[in-house]
Amino acid sequence: VVKIEESSLLPPRSIDEARKLWKKSEMKIVELASGLSEQLRLILEPTQATKLRGDYKTGKRLNMKRIIPYIASQFRKDKIWLRRTKPSKRQYQIMIAVDDSKSMSESKSVDLAFQSICLVSKALTQLESGDLSIVKFGETIREVHHFDQQFSTESGAKIFQWFDFQETKTDVKKLVAESIKIFDFARATSNNDLWQLEIIISDGVCEDHETIQRLVRRARENKIMLVFVIVDGINSNESIMDMSQVKYVSDQTGNMQLKVEKYLDTFPFEFYVVVHDISELPEMLSLILRQYFSELASV
Amino acid sequence: MSDEAQVKLRFFTREEDESLKVDDTTLYAPVSLKRYGLSEIVNHLLGLEKTVPFDFLIDGELLRTSLDDYLVKKGLSSETCLNVEYTRAVLPPSYLSSF
Ligand SMILES: [Mg+2]
Numbered sequence: 001v002v003k004i005e006e007s008s009l010l011p012p013r014s015i016d017e018a019r020k021l022w023k024k025s026e027m028k029i030v031e032l033a034s035g036l037s038e039q040l041r042l043i044l045e046p047t048q049a050t051k052l053r054g055d056y057k058t059g060k061r062l063n064m065k066r067i068i069p070y071i072a073s074q075f076r077k078d079k080i081w082l083r084r085t086k087p088s089k090r091q092y093q094i095m096i097a098v099d100d101s102k103s104m105s106e107s108k109s110v111d112l113a114f115q116s117i118c119l120v121s122k123a124l125t126q127l128e129s130g131d132l133s134i135v136k137f138g139e140t141i142r143e144v145h146h147f148d149q150q151f152s153t154e155s156g157a158k159i160f161q162w163f164d165f166q167e168t169k170t171d172v173k174k175l176v177a178e179s180i181k182i183f184d185f186a187r188a189t190s191n192n193d194l195w196q197l198e199i200i201i202s203d204g205v206c207e208d209h210e211t212i213q214r215l216v217r218r219a220r221e222n223k224i225m226l227v228f229v230i231v232d233g234i235n236s237n238e239s240i241m242d243m244s245q246v247k248y249v250s251d252q253t254g255n256m257q258l259k260v261e262k263y264l265d266t267f268p269f270e271f272y273v274v275v276h277d278i279s280e281l282p283e284m285l286s287l288i289l290r291q292y293f294s295e296l297a298s299v
Numbered sequence: 300m301s302d303e304a305q306v307k308l309r310f311f312t313r314e315e316d317e318s319l320k321v322d323d324t325t326l327y328a329p330v331s332l333k334r335y336g337l338s339e340i341v342n343h344l345l346g347l348e349k350t351v352p353f354d355f356l357i358d359g360e361l362l363r364t365s366l367d368d369y370l371v372k373k374g375l376s377s378e379t380c381l382n383v384e385y386t387r388a389v390l391p392p393s394y395l396s397s398f
Contacts, residue, residue, distance in 0.1 A: 102378035103307075168376035205327065207305045238325055238380070243307070246328035246340060258343055263327055 011161035018160040022153065025111075025118035028278060036123035036282035043289050044092060044129065044195075055079035091194045092130030093147055093186050096120050097175055098163065099202030100136040105165040107233035109203050114163070115278040116201045116231065118156065120285070125151050133182065134159050137175040138167020147186045172206040172268075176215040176226070183224050197225040199285070204230035204240050204267070204274075212268035227288055228272035229281065240264065241274060304330045306366055307380040310341060314386065321345060330367035330377055337362075341385050352388035357381055 013021075052061055059081025066080040098117055104110055117134065124132055134145035144162045145155055183196045198219075206212065219226050232240050243263040248256040271292050273284040308328055310321050321344040328340065338353045345351075355362040362369060362383075370377060 102376055103380075106379060168378055170378065205307065207303070237323070243325045243327060246305075246326055248329075258339055260326070260340070260343060 011158075012164040012166070013161045015157060015161060019157040021114060021160050022118065022157040025114045026122070026153075026156075028115050029119040029122065032279065032282050033119055033122040034126065036119060036285065037126040039282060039286040040123060040127055040289070041129075043286060043293060044127070052082040053085050054083055056081040056083050059083040093133070093183065093194060093196045094124055094130055095133040095135060095179060095182065095196075095198045097135040097137055097179065097198060097200045097202075099138070099170060099200075100163050100165055101138040101167040101170040102165060103170060103205050104203055104231075107203050107238065109231045109233040110165055112231040112233070112275070112278060113165075113201055114160065116229065116275075116281060117159065119278060119281055120199060120201075121151060121156065121159075123282075131186070133186070135175070135179065135182070136162055137171065139169035139171055140167070141171075141174055141178045143182060170202070170206050172200075172202075173208060173211050173215060175200070176212060176219060180215075180219050180222055180224065183222065195225070196223065197227065200226065200228045200269070201231060202228070203233065204228070204272070205243075209266045209268040216268055216270070225292055226269060226271065227285070227292065228267075228269035229285065230272055230274045232274050232276050234276075304367070304377050306330050306370065306377040308366070308383050309380060310344070310383050310385055312385050318347065319345065319351070319387070325380065328366075330370065331365050333365045334362060337383065337385070338388075353385040354388045356384040356386070359384075 011018075055063065055066065057079055061082045063080055063082050066077070069077050070080050096117060098113055104113060121132060121134065124130065131147035132145065132151050133143060133147045135141060135143050142162065144159050145151065149155065179198055183198075187194060187196065216226055230240055241264060244260050245263045245266060247259040247261065249259050251257050271288050273288045275281050275284055305327050307325050309323065309325050311323070312320060314320070321341060326340070329336075332340075334353075334355055337355050341353050342350050357369060364372070366381065369375075369381075370379075
């Protein structure tokens with residue numbers, strides 16, 4: 001992954017234009033952001049009940065293991081009580097990965113993508129419980145905002161400078177592989193109770209579902225949560241939900257057999273939502289995160 | 300196979316025979332496809348009992364190469380969506396099998 005500072009490349013969009021774009025997106029999402037932030041707070045907050053613990057002189061309940069030593073010590077070892085203690089605050093590292101490929105502009109998903117970046121980053125900033133990274137992907141992967149940077153309106157505009165939706169490939173394999181590296185690196189500098197979440201915003205059109213699926217599994221083993229938000233363009237006659245995938249599968253005799261199946265049937269991300277309008281995003285994102293956490297809890 | 304580049308495409312036809320018209324859906328297919336492979340797909344979509352050979356045109360131009368070669372020649376990327384017209388093949392089959 002190339003960091004901006006290390007590269008000599010200039011962003012394709014001027015800062016003035018990017019500021020205007022950010023303002024325009026912000027106006028669209030300002031009300032949605034606080035709603036999403038509230039929902040995320042409920043979902044991401046530590047869910048485990050407070051536990052009884054410790055050796056105290058007063059408390060809620062007796063610690064039975066301390067009773068015999070207590071008597072044996074002639075009642076001097078009197079720290080025999082348990083108390084309810086608050087769970088430690090959980091820390092989050094959340095990465096928003098945004099598709100900068102040409103298909104995004106061809107399917108008229110650009111506005112929706114900009115609004116999604118703005119909405120999610122604003123909601124997470126209001127949440128104040130974690131670090132935020134923003135990555136753009138296409139043929140190449142580039143981290144345009146790092147976990148250790150503060151997020152502000154100006155950083156929003158700076159991020160927008162990097163998006164022109166002209167990349168001629170959509171390499172989701174590379175995205176997932178590089179994300180794992182970025183997260184690994186960020187975890188090394190943080191404490192234990194750290195949760196890592198990646199929200200991918202894309203039109204969802206990508207090749208080689210099988211390899212991606214393996215990488216998604218590896219991310220999951222590394223305790224990285226992956227959630228895919230498919231922005232389904234305003235092109236009403238072309239929805240990803242109707243799209244078909246042409247495949248060739250070898251039969252018993254080794255002949256290649258043509259197969260046409262629904263594209264989303266082999267979509268490699270288990271946790272994904274399809275969004276047609278920015279107003280749907282808060283609800284959809286909360287829904288899929290809740291599903292994710294309930295599944296984690298049931299394992 | 301799984302490592303291959305793919306492109307979105309939509310088939311349409313000006314044939315008047317209703318049984319030769321496919322549903323208007325977007326397909327995600329390998330860019331290596333040529334006339335024969337495309338014809339196989341249209342036949343599969345039509346579900347005809349007897350195979351009908353088709354020719355393919357993009358922007359009114361007869362496709363004589365793979366989709367990939369077409370994209371490269373036109374300076375397009377696989378991020379685009381190709382509108383592919385098909386017509387009943389008019390060339391003799393012996394000639395068709397050569398590309
Ligand atoms: Mg794309």
